Amino acid sequence: MDFIIQNILNALQWGSFYALIALGYTLVYGVLTLINFAHGDIFMVGAYIAFFVASWLLGPVIGLDPTWTFVLAIPITMFLTAGVGVTLERIAYRPLRRKGAHRLYVVITALMCGLILEYGNLACLGASRKKFPDLLEKVIWHFGDVAVTNLKVLVIFAAIAVFIFLNFIVTKTKIGMAMRGISYDKFAIPLMGIPIDAIIVFTFILGSSFAGLAGLLFAMSYPVLEPFMGALIGWKAFIAAVVGGIGDIRGAFYGGFLLGFIEVGVVSIFPSTYRDLFAFSILLIILWMKPTGLFGVAKNTKI
Amino acid sequence: MSQLLEIDNLYVKYGNIEALHGISFTVGQGEIVTLIGANGAGKSTTLMSVAQLPPPEAPKILSGDIRFKGKSIVGMAPDKIVADLHLALVPEGRHIFGNLTVEENLKLATYARKDGMDEINRDYKRVYELFPRLNERRKQRSESLSGGEQQMLAVGRALMSACKFIMLDEPSMGLAPLLMYDMFRTLKELNEEGMTILLVEQNANLALKFAHRGYVIDTGEIVAQGPCEQLREDPEVKKAYLGG
Numbered sequence: 001m002d003f004i005i006q007n008i009l010n011a012l013q014w015g016s017f018y019a020l021i022a023l024g025y026t027l028v029y030g031v032l033t034l035i036n037f038a039h040g041d042i043f044m045v046g047a048y049i050a051f052f053v054a055s056w057l058l059g060p061v062i063g064l065d066p067t068w069t070f071v072l073a074i075p076i077t078m079f080l081t082a083g084v085g086v087t088l089e090r091i092a093y094r095p096l097r098r099k100g101a102h103r104l105y106v107v108i109t110a111l112m113c114g115l116i117l118e119y120g121n122l123a124c125l126g127a128s129r130k131k132f133p134d135l136l137e138k139v140i141w142h143f144g145d146v147a148v149t150n151l152k153v154l155v156i157f158a159a160i161a162v163f164i165f166l167n168f169i170v171t172k173t174k175i176g177m178a179m180r181g182i183s184y185d186k187f188a189i190p191l192m193g194i195p196i197d198a199i200i201v202f203t204f205i206l207g208s209s210f211a212g213l214a215g216l217l218f219a220m221s222y223p224v225l226e227p228f229m230g231a232l233i234g235w236k237a238f239i240a241a242v243v244g245g246i247g248d249i250r251g252a253f254y255g256g257f258l259l260g261f262i263e264v265g266v267v268s269i270f271p272s273t274y275r276d277l278f279a280f281s282i283l284l285i286i287l288w289m290k291p292t293g294l295f296g297v298a299k300n301t302k303i
Numbered sequence: 304m305s306q307l308l309e310i311d312n313l314y315v316k317y318g319n320i321e322a323l324h325g326i327s328f329t330v331g332q333g334e335i336v337t338l339i340g341a342n343g344a345g346k347s348t349t350l351m352s353v354a355q356l357p358p359p360e361a362p363k364i365l366s367g368d369i370r371f372k373g374k375s376i377v378g379m380a381p382d383k384i385v386a387d388l389h390l391a392l393v394p395e396g397r398h399i400f401g402n403l404t405v406e407e408n409l410k411l412a413t414y415a416r417k418d419g420m421d422e423i424n425r426d427y428k429r430v431y432e433l434f435p436r437l438n439e440r441r442k443q444r445s446e447s448l449s450g451g452e453q454q455m456l457a458v459g460r461a462l463m464s465a466c467k468f469i470m471l472d473e474p475s476m477g478l479a480p481l482l483m484y485d486m487f488r489t490l491k492e493l494n495e496e497g498m499t500i501l502l503v504e505q506n507a508n509l510a511l512k513f514a515h516r517g518y519v520i521d522t523g524e525i526v527a528q529g530p531c532e533q534l535r536e537d538p539e540v541k542k543a544y545l546g547g
Contacts, residue, residue: 100359177411181400187360188398190381191391193415193464 002145007268008261013152013221015260016159020214021237022244022252023166024085024207030183030247031203032097034106038088038114040234042208045117046081046215047225051130053077058133070135070220077216078209085208086201088113094197114234121227132223155217162210163253170249175202183247236279243283245296254294259283307332307468307499308353308390313367315345315352322348322362324523330468330501335494337502337510337531339544340520346503347395349520350470353501354392355381386415391466395473395503397457401446405437408445408456412463422465430459433489451482458486468499475506487513507544511535519544 021043028036053076056062057069064072092113096106139150170176178199182189189196218233219225236259244255259279266278287293308330315323323345330336338346351361353369355376368375371388384390400408409430413423431438434455440448445456454474461469471490475483491513494500504510511517511531519527519540527540534540 098357174410174414177403177407178414180402181411184400184402185398187356188394188400190356191354191385191394191398192412192460193382193385194411195380195382195415 003268005143005146007264009146009148009152009156011261011264012156012257013260014263015257016155017214017218017233017256018237018240018259019159019253019256020162020210020217021234022241022256023162023249024211025238025241026244026246026249026252027166027179027203027207029241031179031200032093033103033183034093035110035238035246036207037107037110037234037238038117039207039211040230040232040237041114041117042081042085042088042230043211043215043218043234043237044121044225044227044230045084046077046208046212047132047219047229048121048125048130048215049080049084049212050077050216050219051132051225053080054133054135066133066135066137073135073216074213078212081212081215082205082209085204085211089201089204094200114231118227118231125227127227130225132219132225134223135220151217151221155221158213158217159253159256162213163249166206166249169206175199179203239280239283243286243293245293248293248295251293251295258294306330307334307372308501309368309370309373310349310353311368311370313349313352313369314365315348315362315367316365317348317362321365322523323352325367326520326523326525327367328518328525328528330499333494333497333499334516335490335500335502335514337504337514337517338520339504339507339510339517341544342505343522344520345523346520347472348523350392350472350501350503351394353384353390353470355379355384356392357381382415385464385466386417389465389467390470391461391464391468392470393457393461393472393474395476397453399445399448399453399456399460401444403445404442405445405448405456406441408460409437409463412460413465416465418465423463426463426465430462433462433492434459450477451479451486454478454482454486458489462493467497468501469493470501470503472503473505474502475504475509483509507540508546511545 021040024039025036028034050073053073054069057064057072058066092109093106096109136151141148170179178189178194182196182199237256240255240259241252243258244251262279262282263275266275270278306329310326310328312325312327313323314321314325326349338349340346348362352364364377369377371390376384376388400411403411409427416423436452437455437459440452445453448456474486478486487509490500502510502514511534514531517528517531517534518525519534527534527537
């Protein structure tokens with residue numbers, strides 16, 4: 001029993017990371033029908049930004065204690081990572097959109113942007129890995145044989161809070177309505193007096209800032225950073241978003257958690273080298289049975 | 304009558320084709336003006352040009368000018384046309400947001416309004432008064448509405464954007480005759496309250512009965528113009544557009 005609960009907690013933690021990243025894919029896809037393949041690398045950049053922000057806050061110039069560093073690093077990291085996402089949109093995607101480029105070229109551009117972020121990082125910072133500083137004093141709660149760290153609880157809590165927040169934004173606010181409106185009919189948005197670029201920028205801000213949050217929390221949980229850390233986790237989160245039904249926020253979350261559970265489930269029974277093989281095979285079967293994803297609708301109704 | 308909208312020798316490209324070859328016309332404050340002509344004559348292109356919708360979905364202006372209250376609006380952002388000039392377009396095919404409810408569609412149209420909640424609430428009330436069917440279906444996803452109801456929603460949305468000048472592209476399309484007359488009666492009512500209307504219609508009979516003045520467009524050029532009574536009697540117009 002304890003073994004099962006322990007694994008459920010691990011699955012929830014991994015699912016949270018996938019979900020936080022998957023929603024960035026899903027938001028941008030919902031609004032632009034663009035698969036932003038650079039998103040996994042934005043997560044990586046977020047982790048690095050968190051590293052530099054934390055080092056700076058802890059360092060001799062500011063000299064904050066770790067707890068305050070953590071509290072301040074959250075908004076600063078999210079803000080700066082959002083800036084990276086918005087910059088990508090501005091210099092890479094928007095010019096193509098203006099020219100009415102075919103979607104294929106935009107997707108290729110996204111892939112290249114991701115590679116540029118990876119190799120730009122490698123070129124600027126070198127191949128050596130960065131060790132993320134300890135910010136939270138580790139607290140472990142024991143329930144029988146189940147051990148829960150405060151960080152794990154925090155990660156799960158963050159994912160759920162982000163889900164509730166985004167759900168509110170998308171269903172209740174005017175800007176969220178505009179996001180849903182764009183996904184259905186882009187043509188009519190300016191006719192409502194809505195500046196379409198502002199909505200797109202807002203979408204990138206949401207997606208990238210939560211990727212930044214995920215980067216920070218991930219770096220705290222697995223404190224070794226390297227330039228390619230976003231590649232595989234980004235792909236997995238993307239697949240999770242597709243399995244959940246890309247374009248739907250619930251889909252991103254359920255897809256993310258589903259992937260977390262499958263992975264941890266496989267590892268708890270089989271050797272860990274089987275993890276990705278089994279996980280992706282199961283996802284393949286799900287897509288085979290329901291090609292639009294769990295929450296996907298065949299029509300172009302997204303977000 | 305002061306000229307609210309002036310189109311001056313406008314050349315426009317749509318896709319790879321030059322769709323308008325130097326058309327000029329005016330719409331005065333409080334007028335109902337109609338553009339009639341065959342399918343593909345350039346009527347919708349004209350309206351999209353005025354709305355400043357960006358290519359590639361919309362036409363590209365090559366030369367000429369579009370002036371609103373004497374000032375050129377060429378190159379203005381399309382959302383500013385609605386938000387600042389209160390000039391709205393109800394596009395052909397309605398383009399409602401089918402994944403949103405009726406209420407959300409109307410609310411979205413208030414996005415850029417700068418006036419207060421009182422004015423906005425007054426306009427909601429007015430729209431539901433004009434189109435009681437929309438009130439009954441407030442909470443429904445708008446893609447479940449009938450064609451006529453969708454057209455009501457498209458017009459209602461324009462009204463919620465606080466427009467004072469409304470351009471309508473084929474509002475009668477796909478409507479049953481009864482609904483069509485209802486729609487035009489409502490538009491007339493709005494005009495009597497001061498709304499300026501520029502109407503594009505293939506149903507020339509209907510348009511020339513409804514509007515004050517008309518222009519006939521043929522393959523990107525204006526071939527006839529005048530008060531509607533006069534156009535209705537014009538033998539050429541009769542033969543080509545009014546079925547003899």
